[in-house]
Amino acid sequence: MPNIGGPELLLILAVVLIVFGAGRLPDVLGQLGKGVRSFRDEANSDKAAAAPAASSTATAPAPGTTVYCRNCGRPNGTDAKFCSNCGQAL
Numbered sequence: 001m002p003n004i005g006g007p008e009l010l011l012i013l014a015v016v017l018i019v020f021g022a023g024r025l026p027d028v029l030g031q032l033g034k035g036v037r038s039f040r041d042e043a044n045s046d047k048a049a050a051a052p053a054a055s056s057t058a059t060a061p062a063p064g065t066t067v068y069c070r071n072c073g074r075p076n077g078t079d080a081k082f083c084s085n086c087g088q089a090l
């Protein structure tokens, strides 16, 4: 990996200007930005897609079933917000 300082960046910029032309530079930078953004969106959507699926199976019980405390395992009423034995949020 070569050290890239100010002079090298200017050289790269000059090469980019020559290759793409000064008029297309905003285009090129825009495409670069879009590429980075879509990559980030993809990374985020992967997390977002995985998280709700995991939490819905762990925390959302079907209606009409007993809710068991995750802390002590004691069964609680379906509308209980906290464990009647240890106070753990259900």
Ligand SMILES: [Zn+2]
Residues within 6 Å of the ligand: 069, 070, 071, 072, 073, 074, 083, 084, 085, 086, 087, 088
């Ligand atoms: Zn409990």
